[in-house]
Amino acid sequence: MRPDIDKKVQETLESLDGIQRAEPQPFFYTRLTGRLQRNEKTIWETMGSFISRPVVVIASLFVILLVNAFIVLRQDTTTNNAALVADQTEQLLTDNEYVLATNSSFDYENIDRP
Amino acid sequence: MDERILVEQLKQGDESAFKTIVETWQSMVYNTALGIVQNAEDAEDIAQETFVQVYQSVGSFKGESKFSTWLYRITIAKALDHERRKKRKKRFGFVRSLFGEDSEVVVNPPDFNHPGVVLDKKEKAATLFKTIAELPENQRIAFTLHKVDGLSYQEVAEVMATTVSSVESLMHRAKTNLKKKLEDYYKDKE
Missing domain, CATH: 1.10.1740.10 (RNA polymerase sigma factor, region 2, helix turn helix motif)
Known part of the structure; x- marks a missing residue:
């Protein structure tokens, strides 16, 4: 390498020797507190930003779908049970040939008579 | 306190x-x-x-x-x-x-002039800062913490959550890269 370039490189590498610490502009704390106050959120803003998080949105959607699926499946089972009960009652009535009324000893025709 | x-x-x-x-x-x-x-x-x-x-x-x-x-x-x-x-x-x-x-x-x-650099070294320091910005991230952080913030190798190792020998290696590579880049820079300039 040429000696002049070598010298320049060496001087450049040493140019940070003895560097002083840089200071921020005056009233840094005042500007910082202003920023902190701007960053402070109300409870509604905090809730809003929490609810609008993609993770929360997706999780909520999943829970809603799960609850829906559960209700639909449960309703289907209940309907089947109701159909079964109705079916059994009909069968019972058919078997007894609608004789429930005739088995009664109560005299419907002569209610007023002793 | x-x-x-x-x-x-x-x-x-x-x-x-x-x-x-x-x-x-x-x-x-x-x-x-x-x-x-x-x-x-x-x-x-x-x-x-x-x-x-x-x-x-x-x-x-x-x-x-x-x-x-x-x-x-x-x-x-x-x-x-x-x-x-x-x-x-x-x-x-x-x-x-x-x-x-x-x-x-x-x-x-534009070229960055650090306010803490003495006047007669400003131009060379600006060139050095420009070259530092081209270094890989780890080498750049180690070099900046040691040279600009004045931290010892031990302190740099603590900040970077690594060992002193790793910092020594990073610094060595950073200096080698800087030297090469500066040589190219001054050759192109002539």
């Missing part, structure tokens, strides 16, 4: 402790940010972000490292995030300009 007491007071929400912390470490935080992003406005922004983070998450500081080490780590993370955002913005602006959309293309910044 002892930094542990200050931190405990801040954890309890003491505003005056926060003020003392800011006034004690503001130049350290600002100087570190400035060394990395090489822009005074951005460094001020990062320093503010760092102290906002300190205020909000001091509860998570367990005291396993020195408070200043924790501060250095936050500052470096914020500075690197800031750089990534800026690069993304620059790339996005360039892509938009290709499609003819009305967007300002971020131009390359």
Whole structure:
């Protein structure tokens, strides 16, 4: 390498020797507190930003779908049970040939008579 | 005042402790940010972000490292995030300009002059800062912390959560790369 370039490189590498610490502009704390106050959120803003998080949105959607699926499946089972009960009652009535009324000893025709 | 007491007071929400912390470490935080992003406005922004983070998450500081080490780590993370955002913005602006959309293309910044450099070394220091910006991230952080912030290898190792020998290796590679880049720079200039 040429000696002049070598010298320049060496001087450049040493140019940070003895560097002083840089200071921020005056009233840094005042500007910082202003920023902190701007960053402070109300409870509604905090809730809003929490609810609008993609993770929360997706999780909520999943829970809603799960609850829906559960209700639909449960309703289907209940309907089947109701159909079964109705079916059994009909069968019972058919078997007894609608004789429930005739088995009664109560005299419907002569209610007023002793 | 002892930094542990200050931190405990801040954890309890003491505003005056926060003020003392800011006034004690503001130049350290600002100087570190400035060394990395090489822009005074951005460094001020990062320093503010760092102290906002300190205020909000001091509860998570367990005291396993020195408070200043924790501060250095936050500052470096914020500075690197800031750089990534800026690069993304620059790339996005360039892509938009290709499609003819009305967007300002971020131009390359002028040479950075660190205010702490003595006058007769300003030009060479500006060249060095420009070359430092081209180094790989780890080498750049190690070199900046040692040369600009004046930390010892031991302190750099603590901040970077690595060993002293790793820092020595990073510094050696950083100096070799800088030397090569500077040689090329001065050759091209002639």
